[in-house]
Amino acid sequence: MRKSSVVLIGLGRIASSLEKDPYRNKPCTHAGVLFSEWGRKNFQFLGGIEPHSEKRVSFSKQWKLSSDLLHTDWEDWKKSKQVPDLAVIASPSESHYRNALDCIEFGIRNLLVEKPVCETFPQAKDLEKIARKKGVRIWVNHERRYHPKYAWAKSVLESGKYGAVRTIRASVLTSALAPGRAYQGRTGPLFHDGTHAVDLIYWFLGKPDRVRSSLTRRKGIPVEDRAVAFLEYKSGPIVFLEAGGARNYFQFEMDIMTEKARILLSNDGMRLFESRPSRKYKGFNSLTEVSFPEKSFLGSNPFENLYSSIRKVLTGKSERITGDIGENLNIMELLHRIKTKAEIQTVSEI
Structure with a gap:
């Protein structure tokens, strides 16, 4: 061929x-x-x-x-x-x-x-x-989207095995003190790095019904150092998003809490917790860590x-x-909505 x-x-x-x-x-x-x-x-x-x-x-x-x-x-x-x-x-x-x-x-x-x-x-x-x-x-x-562990997370959420998604905490944390491409041009860490988290949020849950957000900027800097957003869905889930954040490290993490489980997707590794009878409190269930599935329809x-x-x-x-570009347009619209509707806080230094 x-x-x-x-x-x-x-x-x-x-x-x-x-x-x-x-x-x-x-x-x-x-x-x-x-x-x-x-x-x-x-x-x-x-x-x-x-x-x-x-x-x-x-x-x-x-x-x-x-x-x-x-x-x-x-x-x-x-x-x-x-x-x-x-x-x-x-x-x-x-x-x-x-x-x-x-x-x-x-x-x-x-x-x-x-x-x-x-x-x-x-x-x-x-x-x-x-x-x-x-x-x-x-x-x-x-x-x-092409990572086998993230693809597994999407499929298991859609299957309903662990019940409905209750909350997601999405973090894409970078350092404003050691700026890279995110702080050049007009993008900022929300568009440049936060786009990965927003893409996954949209991929997992679709378009939110309500968005509240805030941006923190330094005087004289055209883009944000930190973007924070709170996304709500009429179907129930809520999402907390933070991008930038002026940390002295890079961290990407999706912490997904469902009715019956916790799925932690991170650049430090993947972890899975299931609701099991508690060994500490009689009559209660606790989250118990189990092996993260290795099998996938995707390559590694x-x-x-x-x-x-x-x-x-x-x-x-x-x-x-x-x-594709059509689906990505929804992601860009959500990023645009977070950025343009945000409350702006201007500070003198980080």
Whole structure:
């Protein structure tokens, strides 16, 4: 079967350099998948686009590629007259919208875009409208949807095995004192990092009926240091969300409390507690930790699962897309709602 051809736009952190992190489960980048043994069998790398020369040089050395395959900008790429099956947009968030429009105008019909899909909700609305009109498929990389443990959590919640969801505490905690991409441009930690948590909240529960939120900002800083939201559903669940938070560490965690269990999904590991007769209090039930299920219909690596899903669609073996631009528009709308309706607190320092 013919390989699916790919162009990679943006050759930085999530595109490639994170693959050098010795602690991460590999592959953990787009290039890591594309140049893996499985990736080479299924995808053909046509080239990359990156305006920064040092990133092009680093990418070329890391993957042992000819510099001829790497281009400075879209105009340079167009000279090759190659229209790939798939464009992967892994550039900074503020470039996603323009990069996606360039790809669509060039005739590319399948895009994989890093989160957030655009820098703002109005941009996302416009991109979704154009993609729908042109018949372009757009995947948005919220990679936890392709993680077997998160997929198990969704399936068990939908099954009703543990009863209804009562509360979710969602935390995406980062350091404002050591700012990264989240504090550049207009995104802020809510859109840049909190989008992962909001995506999962929407994936698990759908659209909330009521949203209350607050943002904390420093004087002279255009984006928030901390975003807090309280989401309510008429069906019963309530969600507490915190993004940013000025911590001296990074932490992602979804603490899901149902009628009969607690499911803890975290970058520190997964834990499961079930309601069992208490060993401390007679006549009561307590949460007792049990083994987290290991079996899954997905493979163990989220990035490989993502690309495998895309490959099946490109080859006509499947029509299923999870987290496409249409669904992601709802997530962007929720992020926009949290941000624009928030009470603002301005402080002099963290």
